[in-house]
Amino acid sequence: xxxxxxxxxxxxxxxxxxxxxxxxxxxxxxxxxxxxxxxxxxxxxxxxxxxxxxxxxxxxxxxxxxxxxxxxxxxxxxxxxxxxxxx
DNA sequence: GTTGAGCGTT
Numbered sequence: 070x071x072x073x074x075x076x077x078x079x080x081x082x083x084x085x086x087x088x089x090x091x092x093x094x095x096x097x098x099x100x101x102x103x104x105x106x107x108x109x110x111x112x113x114x115x116x117x118x119x120x121x122x123x124x125x126x127x128x129x130x131x132x133x134x135x136x137x138x139x140x141x142x143x144x145x146x147x148x149x150x151x152x153x154x155x156x
Numbered sequence: 157g158t159t160g161a162g163c164g165t166t
Binding site: 073075077078079081102103104105111113114115116117141144146148149150 | 159160161162163164165
């Protein structure tokens with residue numbers, strides 16, 4: 070199964086593809102998505118990254134959490150809605 | 157035309 074990772078403090082110039090590119094260095098990214106506002110269409114400044122393996126997710130958290138991207142420190146952590154099928 | 161805590165979308 071895939072593991073969801075919450076990514077916050079993202080630059081407004083960041084997008085889902087940028088997240089996937091940056092997080093793909095740590096493992097296989099199943100899908101990366103940046104939360105964009107539906108009313109304004111602009112990025113809210115945070116997104117989610119889905120890894121195909123939990124080890125890759127933790128590796129990305131350890132490697133990207135607190136690290137400045139585009140000039141701003143990213144907040145990477147396990148997403149809340151992990152479900153109960155990740156084991 | 158902007159901004160900055162926050163856990164989306166089908």
